[in-house]
Structure formats: structure tokens, C-alpha cells
Amino acid sequence: MKMSLALLNKRRFAPIFVTQFLGAVNDNLFKFAMVILVVYNIYDDPDTETQFSALATGIFILPFFLFSAVSGQLADNNDKAKIVRIVKTAEIVIALTGALGLILESIPLMLLALFALGVQSTFFGPIKYAILPQQLKKDEVLGGTGLVEAGTYxxxxxxxxxxxxxxxxxxxxxxxxxxxxxxxxGWYAGRQVLPAPPQKDPEPVDYNILRATRRVIGDIMHVAHLRHTIICISFFWTIAAVLTILFPPLVKNVLTSDPIVASLFLGVFSIGIAVGSILINRLLKGEVSARFSPFSVILMGGFVLILYFIALGWEGLPDGALFTLGTFMMLDNAWLVLGVLFGVAVAGGMFVVPLYAFLTTTVDPSMTARAIAANNVVNSGCMVLGSVVALVLSNFFTVTELLLVVVAMCATSAWLGFVLHRETKDPLPQPIQ
Known part of the structure; x- marks a missing residue:
């Protein structure tokens, strides 16, 4: 087994890892700085602030719907390192636009920069996974995928x-x-990425967004094990999106704690997924396999169920009073809550990372980026759908009861993971051409 952390010293992995890491940092730094600036300095109305937050989220996700199919074709038909350099050069222009928007407190400029960052992420997204089978050895792909996923969180x-x-x-x-x-x-790091030429003669790129999206999804989703892999990944991101929606009201209204505690939840969740991403590589010893996925998501659902019972029996403060971070951490059950949340995230990381590696190694190398692009389209749609469903159900169920919906989603994911493993456990599917 190749130790995954050792890949950080390899020229064939380190530049792409650093490039994607810095890109994710910058996307979220700008997005959160923009939201804080608008909510606290520009607007002074709760409804308008909520609408702006929703608008910002939608503007960032929209490019994944629109351009993933085109980005996948371009990545498969061109040197991926060349596209990385183009994308990172564009990020400098986007950063200058966003910076001007922040300084001038111009909402149109900030939203334009946010949309452009979403476009940039759409074109970079397929590359950061599709380049790994090209640059890494077969028994390094899972470890590299885990590091990319952990680094992203x-x-x-x-x-x-x-x-x-x-x-x-x-x-x-x-x-x-x-x-x-x-x-x-990030631009400098992107220039260090090693060449990753197309794996076969380039095909014409279809720039018709609707037709290209339908074709890319059709090419990938008609293959049973790829369809089940993408559906499993999409279920995970839907679960993650719903949990992200539930965290703030759960912390405020059930655990009666302030926003700093909600930030702590986000931090524990992010670190837990990073740990799970690396841990699964150790368990699988570098083998690309979905055999632990059903168990991992069952474990995830079990931890969410424990969180439900903790929330059900939680005694909060009366009259709108909130625990501060300090007072929350002194509570008897505080560490239990954080430990359970960490368990949810670790199990989630163990579930999703092998699926990404599986997706990129069971298609023909010439179609890897398009497989990731199809996955991104379906993921984005499921995340939006899951968010909408959660918002609708919040009118009928308490935030604590909605945790049971997440448990049910985990059970569905476990079944899908079992079907995928049963279909592919022996032998591993040959790349689809």
C-alpha cells in the first residue's frame, strides 16, 4: 500500500492538490466575506438577508447545472494541465472583480464574481478527480482521491x-x-501541474448546453454500476446539504446555543469527513472497492439517530437565552454531541471517497472527466432538491424530527451501496468505452 500522505511529496500529485486546496479556500473565503458584509453592513432586514443568502447559494451552484457537460468534454479532449492554467489565470481576473465589489460594497459586482467563481469551479471540478488515474499508480488512486476530498473539506x-x-x-x-x-x-501552483494529455483522439465539443448535458448524462448513466455510483454519491451530498440546513436551527432552537457553537458544528463536521477520507484508504489498503460503503452509511445513520435522541432529551435555556461556546463546552453532554457529530462525518467520508475513486477507475480514461461532469450535474440537482424538500418539510416537522428523515436517507444509501457492491465486487468492471 502506498501511504496516501506520502503523495504530498510527489510532483505528480502535490501541484494539483495545492491548486484545488487554494481554489476551495478562495471560493469560500470570498463567498462568506461577501455574505457577512452584505448582511451586517448593507442590509438591515431579516427577510432580505435570508433572500440574499439563498440567492448567493443559487448563483454559485447554477454553473454546475449549466456548464458541467461542456467542462467534462473539454477536459477529456484537451491537456488537463493546460485547462488548469487557463482556469487559474481566470481566477485572478475574478478575484480582482470580487475585490473591487467588496471595497465598493457593490452587490452586482460581488454576485458577478461569485457566479464567475462557480463557473471556474465547474471547469476545474472534473479535472481534480479525472487527472488522478492519469498521474497516479493504480494503488495510489484511492489515497489521492481521499486526500483531495479531505483537503476540500x-x-x-x-x-x-x-x-x-x-x-x-x-x-x-x-x-x-x-x-x-x-x-x-493558486495560479503559480497550477503551472506546476504535470501534462495530462487526452487519452484518445479529441472529439468535437458540443457547446449546446442542453444537448451536451443530456448526452453526457445518457452516456454515463445507462451503465448500471456507474449509475448506482453516481446515485450513491448524490445521496451523500443530499444528506450533507440537509444536515447543513439543519445545523443552525438545531443549535439555536434545540441546543439553545449561539452562532459560534453552530460554527463549531461545521468545523467538527468538516474535520470528520477529512479524517474519514483518509481512514478508508487505510482500511482498503489502496484497493478501489465499494465493500465498506454500505456499512459506512449505516454507521452514519446510526450516529444521526443517536443525535436525534440527544436532541429529543436536551434541556435548553428558557426565554430565548443562549449558551455561549464556553458555557456549552461545560455541559455534561457537550462532548457527547460533538463526538456523535464527528462520527457522522467520519462515516460519511468513509462512504463517499471510495465511490469517487470507483467512478474514475471504471470508465475508459478518455471519458473520466465526463463521468465526473455527469456526477456533478446529478449531485447539484439532488442537493438543490434535498434542500427544497427539507425547507418544505420544516413546515410540518420540528428540526429534531427532520433528523429521522436523514436516518431514512442513510438507510436508502446503504441499500444502494449494497446493490453497487454486489454488482461489482468480483471482478471489478472493465472500463466502459
Whole structure:
């Protein structure tokens, strides 16, 4: 087994890891700094603030619906390293636009930059996974995928924390300078990525968004094990999206704790997924296999069920009073709650990472990026659908009761994971051409 952390010293992995890590940091730093600036400095109405937050989320996700199919075709038909350099050069221009928006407190400029960051992520997303089977040895792909997934979550956490702290403590000018600096470092890292030429003669790229999306999804989803893999991954991201929606009201209204505790939940969740991403590589010893996925998501559902019973019996403060981070951490059950949340995230990381590795190694190398693109389209749709369903159900069920919905989703994911493993356990499917 190749130790996954050792890949960080390899030229064939380190540049792409650093590039994607810095990109995720910058996306979340800018996005959170923008939201904080608008909510606390520009708007002064709760309804408008909520609408802006929803609008910002939608604007960032929209490019994944629109451009994933085109991005997958381009990545499969061109040198992936060349596309990385183009994307990271564009990030500098986007960072300058976003920085100007922050300094001028211009909502249109900030939203334009946010949409452009979403476009950039859409074109970079297929590459960061599709390039791994090309650059790494067969028994390194799972470890590399785990590191990329772990790095992404750590980057999201770091970017979110930095965005809030910098805009609050140092102001928009410093936030702008740091966004531009990270973009420049990311551009330099992207230039170090080794060449990754197309695996067969390039095909014409279909720039018709609807037709290209329908074709890419059709090419990938008609294959049973790829369809089940993508559905399993999409269920995970739907569960993650629903949990992210539930955390703030759960912390405020059930655990009666302040926003800092909600941030702590996000941090524990992010770190837990990173740990699970690396742990599964140790358990599988570098083998690309879905055999632990059903167990992992059952474990995840078990931890969510424990969280439900903890919330059900929680005695909060009366009259709108809230625990601070300090007083929360002194509670008898505080560490139990954090431990259970950490368990949810670790199990989630163990579930999803092998599926990404499985997806990229069971298609023909010439179609890897398109497989990831199809996955991104389905993921985005499921995340939005899951968020909408959670919002609708919140009118009929308490936030604590909605945790049982997550448990049911985990049970469904376990069944899908079992079907996938049963179909593919022996032999591993030959790449689909």
C-alpha cells in the first residue's frame, strides 16, 4: 500500500492538490466575506438577508447545472494541465472583480464574481478527480482521491473561518488583498501541474448546453454500476446539504446555543469527513472497492439517530437565552454531541471517497472527466432538491424530527451501496468505452 500522505511529496500529485486546496479556500473565503458584509453592513432586514443568502447559494451552484457537460468534454479532449492554467489565470481576473465589489460594497459586482467563481469551479471540478488515474499508480488512486476530498473539506472550513474573521476584524480591503494573493499563489501552483494529455483522439465539443448535458448524462448513466455510483454519491451530498440546513436551527432552537457553537458544528463536521477520507484508504489498503460503503452509511445513520435522541432529551435555556461556546463546552453532554457529530462525518467520508475513486477507475480514461461532469450535474440537482424538500418539510416537522428523515436517507444509501457492491465486487468492471 502506498501511504496516501506520502503523495504530498510527489510532483505528480502535490501541484494539483495545492491548486484545488487554494481554489476551495478562495471560493469560500470570498463567498462568506461577501455574505457577512452584505448582511451586517448593507442590509438591515431579516427577510432580505435570508433572500440574499439563498440567492448567493443559487448563483454559485447554477454553473454546475449549466456548464458541467461542456467542462467534462473539454477536459477529456484537451491537456488537463493546460485547462488548469487557463482556469487559474481566470481566477485572478475574478478575484480582482470580487475585490473591487467588496471595497465598493457593490452587490452586482460581488454576485458577478461569485457566479464567475462557480463557473471556474465547474471547469476545474472534473479535472481534480479525472487527472488522478492519469498521474497516479493504480494503488495510489484511492489515497489521492481521499486526500483531495479531505483537503476540500479542510479548505472549506478554513476559507469560511478566514472570510468571517478577516471581514469583521480587518475590513474589506484586507479581505480583497488576501483573495487576490491566494489567486496568484493558486495560479503559480497550477503551472506546476504535470501534462495530462487526452487519452484518445479529441472529439468535437458540443457547446449546446442542453444537448451536451443530456448526452453526457445518457452516456454515463445507462451503465448500471456507474449509475448506482453516481446515485450513491448524490445521496451523500443530499444528506450533507440537509444536515447543513439543519445545523443552525438545531443549535439555536434545540441546543439553545449561539452562532459560534453552530460554527463549531461545521468545523467538527468538516474535520470528520477529512479524517474519514483518509481512514478508508487505510482500511482498503489502496484497493478501489465499494465493500465498506454500505456499512459506512449505516454507521452514519446510526450516529444521526443517536443525535436525534440527544436532541429529543436536551434541556435548553428558557426565554430565548443562549449558551455561549464556553458555557456549552461545560455541559455534561457537550462532548457527547460533538463526538456523535464527528462520527457522522467520519462515516460519511468513509462512504463517499471510495465511490469517487470507483467512478474514475471504471470508465475508459478518455471519458473520466465526463463521468465526473455527469456526477456533478446529478449531485447539484439532488442537493438543490434535498434542500427544497427539507425547507418544505420544516413546515410540518420540528428540526429534531427532520433528523429521522436523514436516518431514512442513510438507510436508502446503504441499500444502494449494497446493490453497487454486489454488482461489482468480483471482478471489478472493465472500463466502459
Amino acid at each position: 479542510v479548505a472549506i472550513l478554513l476559507g469560511t473561518i478566514l472570510g468571517g474573521v478577516i471581514i469583521n476584524e480587518l475590513g474589506a480591503e484586507w479581505a480583497s488583498a488576501i483573495v487576490i494573493t491566494i489567486a496568484l499563489i
